[in-house]
Amino acid sequence: MTSPTHPDDAHPYLRAASAGVRHHARSQAPSATNPPRPGDRLHLDVLHAHLAALLQLLDRLxxxxxxxxxxxxxxxxxxHTRLWQATSEVHAAFHLLPSNTAAEAEASTCHPEQLPEGPPVLTICQRHLAAGHVVRRKTTPTDLRPHTTACVR
Known part of the structure; x- marks a missing residue:
């Protein structure tokens, strides 16, 4: 395998994913013709999937x-730890949003004991539990507590 000749060619999929996130953020920005919309479960599920993929990438890096x-x-x-905290909050927000139907509301209650055979709406929970397993294997409870940020430069 040869190395890329131009720096922009180094990580094309990551750059494409970042561009997609930027595009979505711009399209969600309120404007005179586009009033702000609240997030929905589908939006948070896709965002959670993106965060979980970033968790894997940061872990490997x-x-x-x-x-x-x-x-x-x-x-x-x-x-990686801070991104896990953000991912966890997105998962919690998903469960606090109203569902479209009563059946979906019943099915979307988070029951980890039912996950492998659970309804499709629980894929966010399956993904979250898998990511949580990796995070907890590599961090301590102290690492996961809320933090303050200070630049050391």
């Missing part, structure tokens, strides 16, 4: 960066 560059690896691991 932190693991591969840590041996040659320990300080940078620690920062990436911290970013």
């Amino acid at each position: 932190a693991d591969s960066t840590r041996p040659p560059h320990p300080a940078a690896g620690r920062h990436l691991a911290t970013a």
Whole structure:
């Protein structure tokens, strides 16, 4: 496999995903012709899937960066933990939004014991539990507590 010749060619899928997120953020921005809309369950499910994919990417980057560059690896691991906290809040918000139907409301109650065979609406819960398993294997409860940010530069 050859290395990319131009820096823009290095991570085309990641750049495309970032462009998609930017486009969606612009289309969601309120304007005179586009009043603000509240999020819905579908929107949060897709956002959660994106965050879970970013969690996997950050986890791999932190693991591969840590041996040659320990300080940078620690920062990436911290970013992974903070992203997990955001992912967890999106999951919680999903369950607080009203559902479209009474059957969906009944089915979307989070029951981890039913997940492998659960209804399709619970894919967000399956994804969240899988991501949580990885996060809890690599972090301590102290790492997961709320934080304050201070720049050390």
